[in-house]
Amino acid sequence: MNILYFIIQQTMYFAIPLLIVAIxxxxxxxxxxxxxxxxxxxxxxxxxxxxxxxxxQDSMNGQLLLILAILVSGVVGGIFSLLxxxxxxxxxxxxxxxGTALNMFAPAFAIYVARMVQGTQQIAxxxxxxxxxxxxxxxxxxxxxxxxxxxxxxxxxxIAIYLVAAYVIKNxxxxxxxxxxxxxxxxxxxxGVNVAKIRYxxxxxxxxxxxxxxxxxxxxxSTNFNAxxxxxxxxxxxxxxxxxxxxxxxxxxxxxxGIMKTLSSAYSAIPFLNALPVSSEIYKMFPYxxxxxxxxxxxxxxxxxxxxxxxYDKSMR
Amino acid sequence: xxxxxxxxxxxxxxxxxxxxxxxxxxxxxxxxxGASEKGYELALITDVGTIDDKSFNQGSWEGLETYAKDNxxxxxxxxxxxxxxxxxxxxxxxxVKGGAKVIVTPGFLFEAPIYQAQEKYPDIKFIMVDAAxxxxxxxxxxxxxxxxxxxxxxxxxFLAGYAAVVEGYTKLGFMGGIAVxxxxxxxxxFVQGAEAAAKDLNISGVEVxxxxxxxxxxxxxxxxxxxxxxxxxxxxxxxxxxxxxxxxMKAAEAAGKKxxxxxxxxxxxSETVMTSAMKSLSTSVYxxxxxxxxxxxxxxxxxxxxxxxxxxLLPMETSKxxxxxxxxxxxxxxxxxxxxxxxxNDTIATDASKLSSDYVKVESIK
Numbered sequence: 001m002n003i004l005y006f007i008i009q010q011t012m013y014f015a016i017p018l019l020i021v022a023i024x025x026x027x028x029x030x031x032x033x034x035x036x037x038x039x040x041x042x043x044x045x046x047x048x049x050x051x052x053x054x055x056x057q058d059s060m061n062g063q064l065l066l067i068l069a070i071l072v073s074g075v076v077g078g079i080f081s082l083l084x085x086x087x088x089x090x091x092x093x094x095x096x097x098x099g100t101a102l103n104m105f106a107p108a109f110a111i112y113v114a115r116m117v118q119g120t121q122q123i124a125x126x127x128x129x130x131x132x133x134x135x136x137x138x139x140x141x142x143x144x145x146x147x148x149x150x151x152x153x154x155x156x157x158x159i160a161i162y163l164v165a166a167y168v169i170k171n172x173x174x175x176x177x178x179x180x181x182x183x184x185x186x187x188x189x190x191x192g193v194n195v196a197k198i199r200y201x202x203x204x205x206x207x208x209x210x211x212x213x214x215x216x217x218x219x220x221x222s223t224n225f226n227a228x229x230x231x232x233x234x235x236x237x238x239x240x241x242x243x244x245x246x247x248x249x250x251x252x253x254x255x256x257x258g259i260m261k262t263l264s265s266a267y268s269a270i271p272f273l274n275a276l277p278v279s280s281e282i283y284k285m286f287p288y289x290x291x292x293x294x295x296x297x298x299x300x301x302x303x304x305x306x307x308x309x310x311x312y313d314k315s316m317r
Numbered sequence: 318x319x320x321x322x323x324x325x326x327x328x329x330x331x332x333x334x335x336x337x338x339x340x341x342x343x344x345x346x347x348x349x350x351g352a353s354e355k356g357y358e359l360a361l362i363t364d365v366g367t368i369d370d371k372s373f374n375q376g377s378w379e380g381l382e383t384y385a386k387d388n389x390x391x392x393x394x395x396x397x398x399x400x401x402x403x404x405x406x407x408x409x410x411x412x413v414k415g416g417a418k419v420i421v422t423p424g425f426l427f428e429a430p431i432y433q434a435q436e437k438y439p440d441i442k443f444i445m446v447d448a449a450x451x452x453x454x455x456x457x458x459x460x461x462x463x464x465x466x467x468x469x470x471x472x473x474x475f476l477a478g479y480a481a482v483v484e485g486y487t488k489l490g491f492m493g494g495i496a497v498x499x500x501x502x503x504x505x506x507f508v509q510g511a512e513a514a515a516k517d518l519n520i521s522g523v524e525v526x527x528x529x530x531x532x533x534x535x536x537x538x539x540x541x542x543x544x545x546x547x548x549x550x551x552x553x554x555x556x557x558x559x560x561x562x563x564x565x566m567k568a569a570e571a572a573g574k575k576x577x578x579x580x581x582x583x584x585x586x587s588e589t590v591m592t593s594a595m596k597s598l599s600t601s602v603y604x605x606x607x608x609x610x611x612x613x614x615x616x617x618x619x620x621x622x623x624x625x626x627x628x629x630l631l632p633m634e635t636s637k638x639x640x641x642x643x644x645x646x647x648x649x650x651x652x653x654x655x656x657x658x659x660x661x662n663d664t665i666a667t668d669a670s671k672l673s674s675d676y677v678k679v680e681s682i683k
Contacts, residue, residue: 002548003548006544006545006548010541010544010545013537013540013541014537014541119369120369121367121369122369122371124586127567127570130570130571150571217537220537220540220567221535221536221537221540221541221564221567222535222540222563222564222567223535223563223566223567223570223586223587224535224563226534226535226560226563228534230534230536230537232537261537261538261541262541264538265537265538265539265541265542265545266541266542266544266545267545268526268528268542268545268546268682269545269546269548269549270545274682279683
């Protein structure tokens with residue numbers, strides 16, 4: 001049982017950042033703006049968030065500091081994504097190119113500033129956020145062991161973000177408008193929806209969530225931030241596509257990727273997997289092979305937003 | 318109007334960053350010390366790691382930088398644009414154009430590039446750390462202007478492995494970066510050290526989990542791997558691969574277990590670092606650079622720094638040992654120096670699992 005609990009706890013570390021960032025990506029793409037800048041925004045969010053922790057960890061610690069840092073990361077991610085929004089909505093620029101620009105800019109900026117300020121590019125932080133057992137809830141048999149031990153508060157924040165985001169896009173007026181702008185902006189415009197505004201909001205939401213995803217990614221897995229999120233922004237895009245731009249499928253995709261990632265790195269400590277003659281590379285490849293297979297089958301009737309990546313031009317209506 | 322406001326804002330942001338950039342003096346970047354018209358006399362070219370990797374590159378750079386500071390010589394480091402022979406060669410060209418007289422290159426990546434560069438720049442002195450120039454036909458050929466420095470990492474690993482078992486740990490782990498000779502030497506030494514200690518203390522059933530993670534980075538995968546080992550009972554992991562150590566330390570913090578650092582003293586990185594298997598990177602780079610200026614440069618051959626030259630060590634002052642004390646350490650060190658303790662290097666086995674014996678069981682994980 002111990003191993004099962006361990007796998008579930010470890011899966012959270014992988015799945016939660018993927019989930020948050022992919023949901024962010026969903027907001028941008030369903031509003032009609034491709035956001036491949038998620039990686040760069042994650043780096044930016046993590047950079048500022050971890051710096052925040054590193055600066056204030058002497059005067060405060062624990063969950064409050066982490067929550068503040070998450071807020072800071074979200075704000076920075078949102079602001080940073082404005083660049084992408086401006087280029088792709090106002091300037092009608094190629095969205096892939098502007099996203100790439102952000103991806104290239106972010107790590108360079110993080111390294112440059114970190115070196116200027118403190119001399120080294122790694123930003124170290126002290127982890128005072130680890131929860132070995134949540135009071136009360138951690139005592140519940142089985143469930144407590146699975147979800148309320150050896151965790152970070154970010155797991156629950158991530159789930160909460162997911163629930164809210166999924167509800168908003170499906171059940172609110174704003175969500176409907178957002179989806180309309182991604183499918184047929186002309187139609188939305190004709191009934192008085194401000195396409196530019198909605199798209200801005202979609203990109204900003206994706207920026208906020210990607211920024212949060214950045215810090216959520218770094219805190220449980222390293223002792224410092226080294227200007228990289230190891231390609232998890234791109235992986236989140238894969239999750240988004242695997243999840244067919246739908247929030248419930250994204251949830252499943254994120255956990256599928258998370259479990260596969262956990263198995264590929266932890267299989268050596270899992271007795272029955274270790275006994276199998278399957279090498280770790282197979283587990284590593286599995287999520288990607290699954291994505292390819294899925295794309296091959298469903299790309300004909302892919303559920304990608306129809307107007308995704310096309311700048312809205314009123315005169316084309 | 319909105320557009321104008323926004324562009325104004327953007328311009329403002331740019332201006333502030335530029336001002337912030339200028340406020341710091343240019344020397345703060347760390348790479349350049351005392352630029353002059355002649356350029357930079359001492360140069361270091363990093364391998365895949367960064368200059369502040371808290372490990373291999375940084376250790377070498379510190380030696381070079383200290384010498385430069387002590388003697389008022391200019392120095393600068395260069396970073397190849399990518400991991401390829403041509404990018405390394407370009408960096409060497411750049412360093413030479415920048416006025417370099419002595420070039421230090423840490424890492425095995427420079428085997429082929431230096432083989433070419435030693436012919437191309439016969440007047441420049443090259444100091445290779447952990448590598449020797451190798452021709453495309455896999456032959457070692459060291460010209461007179463090249464000095465290649467190796468370390469007996471197996472002795473350093475031996476000390477760490479011995480100490481871990483003396484401390485009472487019987488479930489050990491070795492997590493190397495990429496299986497390059499230096500990393501293998503550390504690993505094999507570690508296993509042999511554990512074996513020797515088990516034999517001396519007559520402990521049987523010491524287990525070593527042994528793997529190479531395939532990179533030198535801090536990634537969630539490495540973190541999960543270490544966490545899985547700790548969860549499975551491993552008590553201490555020798556993290557032997559630059560930033561891989563940060564992932565392992567994180568896992569150790571969560572699990573309340575121990576880590577052994579590598580290359581330089583990593584005790585400041587995390588509370589969990591019990592000790593570090595060090596090699597004297599900065600001292601030896603310092604000494605070799607000094608030999609150039611004292612006209613005692615010994616080019617044309619490779620030297621292996623062992624315990625005899627104090628080339629390997631454990632930082633006893635910062636180590637957190639309970640049972641393994643200075644006396645024991647000195648005894649071992651003396652044994653390594655006078656040859657009564659022999660530690661095999663990377664050539665003794667093709668796979669770590671072959672190092673298993675009655676005392677130590679090595680499980681090699683691919």
